[in-house]
Amino acid sequence: xxxxxxxxxxxxxxxxxxxxxxxxxGLGQNYxxxxxxxxxxxxAYDFLLFCQRNPRPCPLIEVTDVGSPEPxxxxxxxxxxxxxxxxxxxxxxxxxxxxxxxxxxxxDDLVAFLLGCSFTFEWALLEAGIKLWHxxxxxxxxxxxxxxxxxxxxxxxxxxxxSMRPIPSTQLAKAVTASARFPxxxxxxxxxxxxxxxxxxxIARPDxxxxxxxxxxxxxxxxxxxxxxxxxxxxxxxxFMITHSPGHMFITDLPNSALAAI
Numbered sequence: 001x002x003x004x005x006x007x008x009x010x011x012x013x014x015x016x017x018x019x020x021x022x023x024x025x026g027l028g029q030n031y032x033x034x035x036x037x038x039x040x041x042x043x044a045y046d047f048l049l050f051c052q053r054n055p056r057p058c059p060l061i062e063v064t065d066v067g068s069p070e071p072x073x074x075x076x077x078x079x080x081x082x083x084x085x086x087x088x089x090x091x092x093x094x095x096x097x098x099x100x101x102x103x104x105x106x107x108d109d110l111v112a113f114l115l116g117c118s119f120t121f122e123w124a125l126l127e128a129g130i131k132l133w134h135x136x137x138x139x140x141x142x143x144x145x146x147x148x149x150x151x152x153x154x155x156x157x158x159x160x161x162x163s164m165r166p167i168p169s170t171q172l173a174k175a176v177t178a179s180a181r182f183p184x185x186x187x188x189x190x191x192x193x194x195x196x197x198x199x200x201x202x203i204a205r206p207d208x209x210x211x212x213x214x215x216x217x218x219x220x221x222x223x224x225x226x227x228x229x230x231x232x233x234x235x236x237x238x239x240f241m242i243t244h245s246p247g248h249m250f251i252t253d254l255p256n257s258a259l260a261a262i
Contacts, residue, residue: 005029008075008251012083021100023105023140023247025119028195030256032074032185033249034061034114035226036084038102038242043065044111046154050232051113053151054100057115057160059184061252061259064220067169074252086245088230093237102106102242111240115226118163120185120256124178128197130171133212139153140247141165143204145231146222148190158235162190163225165208166218186258191222198222206248 004027004030011027014020026034039047044066051058062073069080081103089097089105099105117231118141122132134141136222141163147158167175172192195203203220204211208227233241244250 008253009077009164011251012078013073015085016079016082018100024085024249024251025141027124027249028251030123032172032254032256032259033117033119034074034243034252035117035229035241036080036087036250037113037115037179037229038080038110039113039238040107040240041109041111042236045116045154046059046156047229048111050150050153050156051115053153054160054228055151055183055184056190056224057226059186061116061184061254062114064112066111068211069106069112071112071114071250071252074114074254075250076253078250080250081106084248084250086248089247090230090233090238090241090243091238093234099243105242114250114252115229116182116185116259117226117248118186118223120259121179121182123256124181125175128131128168128174128178130175130178132165134165134210140209141216142210142212143208143227143246145202145207147252150228150232155238156232156236158228158232160190161207161225161228161231162222164203164206164212164222166214167221168215169217169219172219172221179223181260182256183261186224189221190224193219193256195220
């Protein structure tokens with residue numbers, strides 16, 4: 001996948017105009033990408049509490065004012081209705097639509113949440129010399145629901161979702177250290193090794209994204225994932241929710257260094 005090092009404003013403009021429609025891995029080099037969850041004000045407090053209780057899968061970056069699609073803290077002038085390549089619309093816990101423009105679904109009572117994304121720490125992995133198969137081959141990262149349950153909050157409950165990257169066993173320590181620097185982007189892995197230990201039956205069949213190719217000596221490494229709110233939507237069945245489609249993120253104006261803890 002070619003690396004796009006333009007400023008996020010330029011990339012978001014292309015997305016808004018329909019010139020970029022795919023997954024966003026490799027776009028906006030060294031800028032924070034974010035997961036999206038949008039809920040009515042009536043459920044927003046419970047979801048805020050859910051994120052605070054589950055910071056590994058749901059690290060909060062920004063919460064918008066009620067009815068506003070502009071994330072003024074991380075991308076002034078951006079529009080969360082149009083600046084993501086693909087959205088998912090959930091109604092009563094059912095995936096009702098997938099669109100490239102969420103404007104027709106926007107309401108004055110909606111609150112948008114932006115959550116940290118693993119694409120941020122992937123830059124740190126690449127800079128540490130760790131190759132990422134999905135980036136090199138233009139694929140989406142693999143994601144699964146796990147048997148690990150999130151801590152519930154109000155109406156919200158459900159399983160943690162993880163993303164997985166095959167990492168050479170000789171580079172495991174480097175991968176853990178590099179990602180641990182970014183707790184606002186899921187931080188260090190939550191599991192290394194046997195997928196069955198976290199309830200994943202088949203490593204070749206992800207719930208979202210693309211199956212990954214393993215090289216000799218590669219080990220499956222699992223990080224908490226910002227698709228967790230979508231699994232929570234399926235389990236909790238809120239009456240209405242807008243999210244990004246997995247792998248299709250919002251690119252902020254924040255440099256990755258803004259989320260680095262050390």
